[in-house]
């Protein structure tokens with residue numbers, strides 16, 4: 033392969049990545065299991081609580097929430113490949129009673145059943161979500177966001193080093 037072809041492939045890949053982010057709300061960058069544990073601990077996720085992961089990727093947050101914290105976990109993912117990947121992992125781990133994924137756009141799904149919502153998206157997507165979160169979530173729901181914040185809202189806990197921010201819905 034010559035340099036021009038390689039450059040074209042790299043350029044096309046960057047373009048797809050950018051369009052993907054714009055259209056859907058965030059690219060797929062998985063959170064490490066260590067960080068997930070920290071996020072769910074900081075959220076004080078309790079057995080029997082309902083967790084929603086918005087943009088659930090390969091389902092790792094949903095799976096850890098159900099497996100390690102005893103939560104009822106729901107992921108919403110727009111990318112069919114990652115949706116089926118997550119579905120298969122849930123079946124393989126026999127977690128289908130406690131964990132599920134929905135194929136769709138989280139902007140179009142109702143979140144009112146959540147006790148905890150996890151986000152690892154983009155700053156502008158968090159900002160776009162704020163109205164929906166404040167209107168739909170019940171008081172006391174914790175929102176845990178990785179790397180990006182909910183500007184203007186007061187955190188109740190945070191881990192600055194790991195860039196994890198926890199907010200609580202107040203009405």
Ligand SMILES: C[S@@+](CC[C@H](N)C(=O)[O-])C[C@H]1O[C@@H](n2cnc3c(N)ncnc32)[C@H](O)[C@@H]1O
Pocket residue numbers: 056057058059060061062063085086087088089090092093108109110111114136137138139151152153
């Ligand atoms: C940064 S990844 C995070 C994946 C997972 N939550 C984690 O922490 O490992 C963001 C995910 O959100 C998905 N996504 C972006 N916009 C979405 C939307 N509007 N509705 C559903 N999923 C979306 C992407 O396809 C991607 O898998």
